[in-house]
Amino acid sequence: MRPGRLYWLGASVLFTAALLAVWQLASDFRLVSPVFMPSPLRAWNALVFNFTEGVLGQRVLLTLQHMFFGWLLASAAGVAIGALIGISPFARTYLAPSLEFFRPLPASAVFPVAIAFIGLSENMVLFVIAFGALWPTLLSTINGFATIKPRLDEFARLIGLSRWQYIMQIALPNALPDILAGMRLSLTIALILSVTGEILSGSPGLGHWILLQARGFRSPDLFAGVLLFGVIGYASSQLVALLEARLLRWRGDSFGRM
Amino acid sequence: MTGRAFIPRNWRGFIFPVAAILVIEVAMRTIGVESQSLARPSEILRAAIGALADGSMLTATFQTLVSAFGGLIIGGGIGLVLGILMAMFPPLYWIAEVPFETLRPIPSIALLPLVLLIFGLGFAMEITLVAKTALWPVFFLTLTSVRGVKRRLIEFSSLIRMGLLERMAKIILPAALPGIFLGFRIAMGAALIVAVTVEIAANPLGLGYAMMLAQERLQPALMFAYLFWIGIVGWIFNALTVLLQKRCFAPRQSGRAAT
Numbered sequence: 001m002r003p004g005r006l007y008w009l010g011a012s013v014l015f016t017a018a019l020l021a022v023w024q025l026a027s028d029f030r031l032v033s034p035v036f037m038p039s040p041l042r043a044w045n046a047l048v049f050n051f052t053e054g055v056l057g058q059r060v061l062l063t064l065q066h067m068f069f070g071w072l073l074a075s076a077a078g079v080a081i082g083a084l085i086g087i088s089p090f091a092r093t094y095l096a097p098s099l100e101f102f103r104p105l106p107a108s109a110v111f112p113v114a115i116a117f118i119g120l121s122e123n124m125v126l127f128v129i130a131f132g133a134l135w136p137t138l139l140s141t142i143n144g145f146a147t148i149k150p151r152l153d154e155f156a157r158l159i160g161l162s163r164w165q166y167i168m169q170i171a172l173p174n175a176l177p178d179i180l181a182g183m184r185l186s187l188t189i190a191l192i193l194s195v196t197g198e199i200l201s202g203s204p205g206l207g208h209w210i211l212l213q214a215r216g217f218r219s220p221d222l223f224a225g226v227l228l229f230g231v232i233g234y235a236s237s238q239l240v241a242l243l244e245a246r247l248l249r250w251r252g253d254s255f256g257r258m
Numbered sequence: 259m260t261g262r263a264f265i266p267r268n269w270r271g272f273i274f275p276v277a278a279i280l281v282i283e284v285a286m287r288t289i290g291v292e293s294q295s296l297a298r299p300s301e302i303l304r305a306a307i308g309a310l311a312d313g314s315m316l317t318a319t320f321q322t323l324v325s326a327f328g329g330l331i332i333g334g335g336i337g338l339v340l341g342i343l344m345a346m347f348p349p350l351y352w353i354a355e356v357p358f359e360t361l362r363p364i365p366s367i368a369l370l371p372l373v374l375l376i377f378g379l380g381f382a383m384e385i386t387l388v389a390k391t392a393l394w395p396v397f398f399l400t401l402t403s404v405r406g407v408k409r410r411l412i413e414f415s416s417l418i419r420m421g422l423l424e425r426m427a428k429i430i431l432p433a434a435l436p437g438i439f440l441g442f443r444i445a446m447g448a449a450l451i452v453a454v455t456v457e458i459a460a461n462p463l464g465l466g467y468a469m470m471l472a473q474e475r476l477q478p479a480l481m482f483a484y485l486f487w488i489g490i491v492g493w494i495f496n497a498l499t500v501l502l503q504k505r506c507f508a509p510r511q512s513g514r515a516a517t
Contacts, residue, residue: 008352016356036376097271098278104447104492108455109466109485112473116295116481188365192455195367199459207368214371222375226368233363 038220047224056209060228063205066194067187067236070129074190075183078134082141083167086175096142103139107132107189108196115200125197132193133186140182144175177248184240191233206232297479306483314468315484319491322457322464325381326449329388334445337393338438341400342426351401366391366452370460384456384463391452392445396438403437404430436507443499450492465491 020040026032027039038046050056085091085099110128118124148171156166172179198207210225279299286298297305309315344351366387377383407430415425431438457466465488472480 008349009355012353012356015353016360019357036372093270094274098275101275101489101493104450104496105485105489106451106454106466106492108451108458109469109488111458112469112481113295113485116473116478192365192367195365195370196455196459199367199370210368211371214375217375219375222372226364226372229368230360230364233365234359237363 035217035219038223042220043223043227046218046220047227050221050224056206056224056228059204059206059209060232063194063198063207064232066125066129066197066203066205067190067232070126070193071133071183071187071190073126073130074133074186075137077130078137078182078186079141079179082138082179083145083172083175086142086145087163087167087171092142092146099135099139099142102135107135107193111196111200120201122201122203125194125201125203128197129190129193133190136185136189137179137182140178140185141175144178145171147178148174173250177244180240180244180247184237184244187236187240188233191229191236195229293478294476295478297482301479302482302486305477305479306487309480309483315487318463318465318468318484319487321381322450322453322466322491325384325456325464326388326446326453328381328385329390329453330392330442330446330449332385333389333392333449334396334442336389337396337441337445338400340393341397341438341441342404342430345401345404362394367455367459370456374460379461381463384453384461387456388449388452391448395444395448396441399437399441399444400434403434406437407433436503439503439507443496443503446499447492447496450495454488 023037024039024041027034027037027042034042047056085095107128110131114124114128114131118127152170152174156170161169194205195207197203198205199211202208206225206228210222210229213219213221213225283299286296291298306315344354369387369390370383373383373386377386411429411433412425415429420428453464454466457464458470459466461467465484469481469484469488472478472484
């Protein structure tokens with residue numbers, strides 16, 4: 001930690017408070033239109049009110065559900081398919097280049113196709129989230145399998161590991177940093193696709209809720225919803241970081257010296 | 259995101275997609291599928307050629323690229339300036355950390371209802387959302403690469419009494435350029451994705467909207483044609499920047515490591 005880190009963090013919090021105060025004053029004196037920019041106090045009150053009296057808490061849960069289940073499906077499928085392809089140099093040579101085509105493709109472009117097949121439904125949204133969030137995990141798993149050190153391969157052959165043992169004891173742990181990095185990106189994509197899916201299909205959730213607030217010109221409620229998205233985004237990335245720290249602890253400091 | 263795997267190094271990468279397309283074509287012809295959501299590969303190709311020939315696909319591509327690059331230039335520009343400023347004067351970054359880290363995790367698409375309220379539909383709102391996305395990769399990579407410029411170089415420049423602007427132009431920016439370019443490259447990929455997403459979710463412009471429209475009009479061939487076209491456009495821009503990066507920065511980067 002940098003010396004004086006806490007001191008500067010405090011200063012930064014104060015600076016934020018000052019910004020909020022300026023914003024509050026600006027809206028009190030009507031320097032900005034309250035249609036677009038509600039005062040921070042009104043946004044905060046809207047947040048508290050919608051949580052205690054309204055459906056906001058339930059909507060947040062629905063969005064978290066979309067995101068989490070889609071991500072879980074994508075991660076499970078990504079690691080499984082990635083391991084199947086990654087373990088075989090043959091499959092890697094013939095399949096991986098085709099799969100790379102999906103990496104730069106906007107995941108949201110799958111929405112029209114999924115709507116044509118499934119229709120505007122809850123399942124459609126879940127399918128697109130899972131499909132769109134699949135690619136980072138899948139591709140990074142393949143990559144993690146492809147970069148196993150030859151020495152480890154030789155060692156595995158020497159002690160006579162079976163294919164399954166090789167996957168579980170050598171390949172997966174070795175690919176874990178790549179897999180987790182892919183899963184982190186998948187989670188971000190899952191959140192984005194949840195919002196997009198809710199806006200498109202009208203399936204209830206925080207994304208659909210903020211759209212309704214905007215249509216009704218209820219800007220304090222809209223800001224409250226947007227703030228919650230910030231919280232969800234921050235909390236989920238912290239969660240994956242925690243998971244990474246925990247799962248990769250075994251590597252310790254010795255990893256570089258292996 | 260390294261891009262090295264994008265270009266199949268050998269012909270074997272092509273076998274699977276070509277075989278898959280042939281199998282699908284033959285299977286659909288023998289079964290005789292008549293569907294409102296499926297189309298034969300040959301129909302998709304015909305729809306793509308038709309849309310390219312009548313100009314509608316190129317117009318849509320142009321609209322998406324205007325939004326993507328407009329947002330990239332504005333957002334990337336802001337990120338660049340902020341990154342340089344905050345790398346040169348660290349207290350600026352320390353004090354802005356809390357507001358920055360509060361705004362950053364908000365997904366761009368969650369701001370869609372808000373910008374819709376402010377700008378209405380059209381280029382302005384799409385460019386705003388793209389700019390919000392493009393800002394962060396450029397900002398962080400500029401910040402870290404300007405910070406990473408060798409202390410010795412900066413000491414040397416103050417030794418020979420270079421002014422701040424001259425130091426910026428002759429020492430700091432050239433040394434930080436590979437990192438900044440990487441930031442812009444990442445931001446460009448994100449910019450295209452956000453632009454298409456906004457068009458699919460709300461904005462009646464560009465490739466995303468053209469694809470939605472084809473779906474609503476029950477033209478699956480055209481819909482798939484746009485899907486593949488979006489993939490191809492993304493692929494082309496990524497390949498171009500990878501090439502540019504290799505051409506311009508590869509030797510300098512190794513040179514920098516040697517100093």
